[in-house]
Amino acid sequence: MTHSYDIRLIAPSGYPHSPDAMQRGIARLEAAGHRVTGKEVLARRDLRFAGTDAQRAADLDAFADPACPLPDIGLAIRGGYGAHPLLPMLDYERIGARLRGAPVALVGHSDFTALQCALYARSGVVTLGGPMLGADFGANELDALTWEHFWHTLASDEVHAEWAAPLTEDMTTSGTLWGGNLAMLAGLAGSPYFPAIEGGLLFVEDVAEPPYRVERMLFHLLHAGVLGAQKALLVGDFTSYRVSEYDNGYDLDVALERIAAVAGIPVVRGLPFGHGPAKLTLPFGAPGRLAVAAGRATLDFTGHPRPKTP
Amino acid sequence: MTHSYDIRLIAPSGYPHSPDAMQRGIARLEAAGHRVTGKEVLARRDLRFAGTDAQRAADLDAFADPACPLPDIGLAIRGGYGAHPLLPMLDYERIGARLRGAPVALVGHSDFTALQCALYARSGVVTLGGPMLGADFGANELDALTWEHFWHTLASDEVHAEWAAPLTEDMTTSGTLWGGNLAMLAGLAGSPYFPAIEGGLLFVEDVAEPPYRVERMLFHLLHAGVLGAQKALLVGDFTSYRVSEYDNGYDLDVALERIAAVAGIPVVRGLPFGHGPAKLTLPFGAPGRLAVAAGRATLDFTGHPRPKTP
Numbered sequence: 001m002t003h004s005y006d007i008r009l010i011a012p013s014g015y016p017h018s019p020d021a022m023q024r025g026i027a028r029l030e031a032a033g034h035r036v037t038g039k040e041v042l043a044r045r046d047l048r049f050a051g052t053d054a055q056r057a058a059d060l061d062a063f064a065d066p067a068c069p070l071p072d073i074g075l076a077i078r079g080g081y082g083a084h085p086l087l088p089m090l091d092y093e094r095i096g097a098r099l100r101g102a103p104v105a106l107v108g109h110s111d112f113t114a115l116q117c118a119l120y121a122r123s124g125v126v127t128l129g130g131p132m133l134g135a136d137f138g139a140n141e142l143d144a145l146t147w148e149h150f151w152h153t154l155a156s157d158e159v160h161a162e163w164a165a166p167l168t169e170d171m172t173t174s175g176t177l178w179g180g181n182l183a184m185l186a187g188l189a190g191s192p193y194f195p196a197i198e199g200g201l202l203f204v205e206d207v208a209e210p211p212y213r214v215e216r217m218l219f220h221l222l223h224a225g226v227l228g229a230q231k232a233l234l235v236g237d238f239t240s241y242r243v244s245e246y247d248n249g250y251d252l253d254v255a256l257e258r259i260a261a262v263a264g265i266p267v268v269r270g271l272p273f274g275h276g277p278a279k280l281t282l283p284f285g286a287p288g289r290l291a292v293a294a295g296r297a298t299l300d301f302t303g304h305p306r307p308k309t310p
Numbered sequence: 311m312t313h314s315y316d317i318r319l320i321a322p323s324g325y326p327h328s329p330d331a332m333q334r335g336i337a338r339l340e341a342a343g344h345r346v347t348g349k350e351v352l353a354r355r356d357l358r359f360a361g362t363d364a365q366r367a368a369d370l371d372a373f374a375d376p377a378c379p380l381p382d383i384g385l386a387i388r389g390g391y392g393a394h395p396l397l398p399m400l401d402y403e404r405i406g407a408r409l410r411g412a413p414v415a416l417v418g419h420s421d422f423t424a425l426q427c428a429l430y431a432r433s434g435v436v437t438l439g440g441p442m443l444g445a446d447f448g449a450n451e452l453d454a455l456t457w458e459h460f461w462h463t464l465a466s467d468e469v470h471a472e473w474a475a476p477l478t479e480d481m482t483t484s485g486t487l488w489g490g491n492l493a494m495l496a497g498l499a500g501s502p503y504f505p506a507i508e509g510g511l512l513f514v515e516d517v518a519e520p521p522y523r524v525e526r527m528l529f530h531l532l533h534a535g536v537l538g539a540q541k542a543l544l545v546g547d548f549t550s551y552r553v554s555e556y557d558n559g560y561d562l563d564v565a566l567e568r569i570a571a572v573a574g575i576p577v578v579r580g581l582p583f584g585h586g587p588a589k590l591t592l593p594f595g596a597p598g599r600l601a602v603a604a605g606r607a608t609l610d611f612t613g614h615p616r617p618k619t620p
Contacts, residue, residue: 190499248358
């Protein structure tokens with residue numbers, strides 16, 4: 001680590017499942033030379049939420065408030081559920097005016113994807129899908145790829161990533177890189193919080209969703225005119241689900257083959273992104289270039305939010 | 311029973327979980343004097359589906375084929391998953407031309423709701439949310455309300471229902487009665503298969519969806535401009551879910567209160583409709599009148615599809 005960043009914690013969704021993990025995450029970030037603020041959000045609790053809807057919305061609106069100095073990084077503590085009620089409450093105009101193109105990286109995944117959708121659709125603000133305080137920085141074992149690619153992304157104008165992409169034909173394409181949690185994306189279709197991105201590179205992941213539900217959500221994006229309008233679908237991690245005897249040979253591979261057959265766009269497997277430990281840090285709304293050759297995918301992107309380098 | 315109906319089985323979703331339940335359902339219908347055709351759909355199986363996508367779509371398209379005599383009732387054998395892939399395959403124009411206003415009742419619930427949405431949105435065909443062959447007519451114990459209200463609905467121009475509606479203020483309103491499975495409704499928002507119904511009485515139910523997911527789906531309908539445009543939300547059965555210690559007092563009642571507070575429409579509880587045994591038969595797309603007084607709801611509707619009475 002050469003840079004030292006100001007990291008402000010935000011808690012738009014659930015309260016900490018594991019306070020220990022949160023403290024471990026803070027300790028790791030501080031040990032790496034960063035300053036962590038906003039720790040008070042860790043103590044907030046209202047029902048299953050990290051505070052009332054108003055408190056959680058205020059975490060985001062603080063980025064629009066000229067009286068609040070901007071941090072380098074706004075880091076979501078965890079996902080869960082809680083972003084959706086906030087969507088009509090945010091001051092998108094002021095957030096956009098202050099954050100569009102600003103050297104501030106808002107980072108998270110899972111439920112956080114709903115905010116990323118809304119911030120891009122309504123404010124034109126590019127955010128990052130990536131690690132969160134508890135599950136990632138606070139994991140019992142810190143994942144090396146997650147840690148390194150996060151700092152690499154923040155420190156680099158042009159970011160590179162590659163991974164094994166089985167079952168994918170050779171291809172090269174480019175477009176707006178966007179996506180995140182599939183249930184969050186599908187769950188905003190048809191609303192003003194869903195961005196109108198055409199010709200994009202859409203990445204998706206989810207947790208505890210069996211293959212038939214993944215297929216159903218991808219059909220939703222297809223029926224809503226979203227999936228077929230993209231250049232490619234990048235398939236991240238789908239974890240913690242079970243198939244049953246009733247599935248009768250139907251599994252995630254079959255579901256993705258069925259979608260590929262009707263969507264008419266390349267489906268690229270193996271993206272390290274999701275609820276598994278190893279995850280790339282990826283922009284929601286920045287230009288990317290994707291190539292697949294001999295079962296290996298390479299992704300390059302630029303134009304993502306980056307803190308100022310001192 | 312005074313009428314004897316021609317009942318054609320259709321299988322747009324999953325294959326039979328329990329073949330015994332299917333046979334029990336057929337036996338009960340035949341013992342009541344009805345004729346059951348289409349039994350061959352019970353033997354179809356492709357992965358987790360009741361036949362290939364083409365076979366399942368053909369079940370529906372048969373209703374548009376002048377060479378196929380119309381039955382009185384088209385009865386879904388079960389739900390599961392499988393309607394969504396069919397939606398772009400159906401011949402809505404021919405289905406609408408033959409079925410709009412025809413004396414044919416297409417009946418089902420759960421995954422079947424997706425077809426009901428599409429048939430109403432694209433063909434103007436009113437269908438019925440109600441019992442299915444396996445889980446309802448083939449239940450170990452036949453539910454009296456389900457059985458009686460189904461035949462009552464088919465036999466009556468004006469249908470009446472009432473139920474205990476706790477936590478609901480007195481009110482009277484009217485509008486298009488529509489709805490069904492919440493995940494199916496939310497999962498078509500923003501697509502051409504979602505009907506543009508304003509001022510309606512929207513009923514919802516779901517199974518195995520914890521309260522935070524129910525809230526999230528209702529927020530989806532709210533964000534998509536659907537929920538706030540209705541006259542009332544009728545809450546059916548939400549079954550087979552668990553709340554956890556993490557929920558910290560958050561439950562379905564709290565979720566519904568949170569939605570009621572932002573949706574600005576009455577939320578009426580207790581509708582007997584969903585994955586529980588007792589269910590009313592309710593139209594998707596026919597005019598209804600709803601009143602709540604002293605914790606008791608009454609619903610009257612007309613204009614639903616009815617077989618010819620001999």
